[in-house]
Amino acid sequence: MSIKKEITIYDLAKELNYSPSTISRALNDHKSISKKTVQRIKNAAEEMGYRPNTLAAGLRNNKSKTIGISISRINRPFMSSLISGIEEAARNAGYNVIISQSDDKYKNELSNTKALYDSRISGLIVSLSMETSDYKHFNQFIDQGIPVVFVDRVPASLNSYKVVIDxxxxxxxxxxxxxxxxxxxxxxxxxxxxxxxxxxxxxxxxxxxxxxxxxxxxxxxxxxxxxxxxxxxxxxxxxxxxxxxxxxxxxxxxxxxxxxxxxxxxxxxxxxxxxxxxxxxxxxxxxxxxxxxxxxxxPAAKMGEISAKRILEHSRANYDKTISEVTILNTELxxxxxxxxxxxxxxxxxxxxxxx
Missing domain, CATH: 3.40.50.2300 (Response regulator)
Structure with missing residues (x-):
């Protein structure tokens, strides 16, 4: 069985007799395109099975509307609730998430953060591995103005956003x-x-x-x-x-x-x-x-929500490398x-x- 060809904006342009640039603007709800035309193009895109290439768009803009998450273990109930809080806030803002786990090992955290950096994420949320005591691998994000939020397990010696409990x-x-x-x-x-x-x-x-x-x-x-x-x-x-x-x-x-x-x-x-x-x-x-x-x-889900909002706030503004803001949430016995x-x-x- 042959593999079906991926539908591109050029296929849509040919089918609808529009220029590729018009197709692109319509799919991104550009004001220069009428609502009627936008709807027609979107309907055709859905029928033909078109998928937007968000990675390519991210490479062009040097950002991907994606939040990276680096945690210790996904199977811990606290971590799964944390991720849920992050995902909900990110999804509501039109962002995706990439999740990586270190299994509480420093070397895994190191390789995971490199992969996330290479993916041109818009921001990074981290709960440190149990082994991590050197934080140099986060400098590549901070130096490039990519906001980093540490949650729960946080470093004392690094300027960043931090979300913790008392x-x-x-x-x-x-x-x-x-x-x-x-x-x-x-x-x-x-x-x-x-x-x-x-x-x-x-x-x-x-x-x-x-x-x-x-x-x-x-x-x-x-x-x-x-x-x-x-x-x-x-x-x-x-x-x-x-x-x-x-x-x-x-x-x-x-x-x-x-x-x-x-x-x-x-x-x-x-x-x-x-x-x-x-x-x-x-x-x-x-x-x-x-x-x-x-x-x-x-309050894991709330911590995740706040962490994601910190990223979203600074994906639309200039990120201050010297910032050191700590949010402390209360607990209950x-x-x-x-x-x-x-x-x-x-x-x-x-x-x-x-x-x-």
Whole structure:
């Protein structure tokens, strides 16, 4: 079977007896072409199967009405919500998006950003990989006036737009909640400390302990590579094998927190009575696991929307290389059964009352 020929504006011009320039202007809704002619040409283009070559147009104009996205892992619920927010804002403005994932590896982020740069994107939205500590690969965008927006995982040393949450306050509130539930030895599942989000969540945890008269014990602070499910399970096993195990865990993400619940239950450790647990992100799994996981909401879609709008604002204006604007969004503590000792105690009392 032969491959069907791609329809061009020259084919449309020949079919409709117009010049190629008239066809081009009509397809771009140019004011010099009457509405009747525009509609006729667009109808014919649709019938003949014409597709506009946006890449070629981008090469001519040195921009492509495309936003590049570089994230760690697409399969993380936070990242998929972030992308949804970006895509909706971009689509409403007539922009497309190109998505790349680094799998939390610096070398992948490096090659991904080069490919995006070569695609002549109009702007770049980045959530840094766990390994990234050198940010030189973003200079090529900034030097060419291509706006870069860092979201969630952001560099401290680079002038750019940044969209983040108040990770410190969130970490403080999560730890304070466990303290209010009666926890005295609270462990922390910490992410890589060169990443702003995990460093600030840990600071909030430490300050909450200090301000409530509890010691900061190094053996209870565990540093993870990726905060994976398997890391969470192994770390929970080690913590609960201590002579004096923790009675609470604040995890810097939900994945490791859920693995802590599952391990505890498998060992006959009651959650939250013996071990109260709170996570971070409000991933869908947090409300499915039993008991449901207390967590901190993360407004991912809103962060994506704001990031895209920053790009769109400056695709129509001069981009200032020296700009350093940070947007900080609030979070919300979501209390569920995995940390709610007061509710568990009340339920236990009711179950012990004799039936009348």
């Amino acid at each position: 990770n410190y306050s969130a970490g403080y509130s999560a730890t304070k909640h466990l303290i209010e539930q009666g926890c005295k030895r609270i462990a922390h599942f910490a992410g890589a400390q060169h990443r702003n989000v995990y460093e600030e969540r840990k600071k909030g945890y430490v300050d909450a302990l200090k301000e409530h008269g509890l010691p900061v014990e190094k053996e209870l602070i565990k540093y993870f590579k990726t905060l994976s499910f398997e890391e969470g399970r192994k770390t929970t096993a080690k913590l609960m094998a201590l002579p004096n195990p923790p009675d609470g865990i604040f995890s810097a993400n939900d994945t490791a927190a859920v693995s802590a619940i599952i391990y505890a239950k498998s060992m006959g450790i009651k959650v939250p009575e013996d071990l109260a647990i709170i996570g971070f992100n409000d991933d869908p799994i947090s409300s499915i696991v039993d008991p449901a996981l207390s967590t901190v909401s993360h 979501i209390i569920r059964d995995s940390s709610n000792r007061a509710k568990a105690l009340l339920k236990s009392k009711k179950s012990r009352q004799p039936k009348t």
